[in-house]
Amino acid sequence: MKFFVDTADTSEIKELADAGLIDGVTTNPSLVAKSGRKFSDVIAEICDLTSGHVSAEVVATEYQAMVNEGRTLQKIASNVAVKLPLTMDGLKACRTLANEGTAVNVTLCFSANQALLAAKAGATYISPFIGRLDDLNIDGMELIEDIRTIYDNYMFETQILAASIRGPNHVKESALAGADVATVPPAVLRSLINHPLTDKGLAAFLADAQKAGVTI
Ligand code: E4P
Numbered sequence: 570m571k572f573f574v575d576t577a578d579t580s581e582i583k584e585l586a587d588a589g590l591i592d593g594v595t596t597n598p599s600l601v602a603k604s605g606r607k608f609s610d611v612i613a614e615i616c617d618l619t620s621g622h623v624s625a626e627v628v629a630t631e632y633q634a635m636v637n638e639g640r641t642l643q644k645i646a647s648n649v650a651v652k653l654p655l656t657m658d659g660l661k662a663c664r665t666l667a668n669e670g671t672a673v674n675v676t677l678c679f680s681a682n683q684a685l686l687a688a689k690a691g692a693t694y695i696s697p698f699i700g701r702l703d704d705l706n707i708d709g710m711e712l713i714e715d716i717r718t719i720y721d722n723y724m725f726e727t728q729i730l731a732a733s734i735r736g737p738n739h740v741k742e743s744a745l746a747g748a749d750v751a752t753v754p755p756a757v758l759r760s761l762i763n764h765p766l767t768d769k770g771l772a773a774f775l776a777d778a779q780k781a782g783v784t785i
Pocket residue numbers: 575595596597676696698700701732733734752
C-alpha cells in the first residue's frame with residue numbers, strides 16, 4: 570500500500586519525504602487555507618518535495634470552470650493530480666481531464682455507487698472518506714471493502730485512496746481491506762512507528778551493550 574501524507578504543511582512533508590516514508594501528498598482547500606499562503610505557491614513547493622502525485626483540488630463547481638481550473642493546476646507541475654468533487658459536473662470534468670492524460674482524484678466519496686461512477690469516468694484515484702462516515706456511526710471500512718470488490722469484479726484500474734483517516738487502526742484496516750493508498754495526517758503517520766515494547770527492547774539492548782563495552 571502506498572502512503573500519501575494529508576497536509577499542506579511543507580516542513581512536515583519535507584521531513585517525511587526525506588525519511589522515505591511517503592509516496593505522494595493530498596491537500597484540500599481547507600488544508601491549503603490553513604497554511605495562509607498563496608494556493609499555487611504551496612502546490613508548486615509540495616510538488617518539488619515529492620515525485621509522487623500531489624492532489625490539488627478545484628474550487629469551481631460548474632463543469633467548464635472545473636476543467637479550466639484543472640488545466641491551470643496541471644500546469645503547476647507534472648505530478649499534480651487534479652482533485653474533483655463527486656458531483657455530476659465533477660465526473661464530467663474527470664472524463665475530460667482523464668482523456669487529456671491528467672491524473673484525477675475524485676474526492677468526497679461516501680458510497681460504493683459513487684465509486685463505481687468515478688471509475689467509469691476514468692478517475693486515477695477515488696477517495697472514500699472513512700472518518701467522516703465513522704463520525705455518523707456508519708462503518709467507513711465496509712465502504713472500502715465494497716469498492717475493492719466492485720473494482721476487482723470489473724478490473725477497474727482506479728486506485729482506492731483511503732481518506733479522512735483518523736488513527737492507526739484506520740491505516741491497518743484500510744490495508745487489510747485492500748486499499749491501494751492511504752492518505753494519512755502527519756501525526757497519525759508518525760504514530761505508526763510507536764510501540765512500547767520497541768522502546769523497552771532497545772533500552773535493554775543498549776544497556777547490555779554499554780555494560781559489555783561493545784563498540785562498532
Ligand atoms: C483527503 O484527500 C481529504 O481531504 C482528507 O483526508 C479529509 O480528512 P478529514 O475528514 O479529516 O477532514
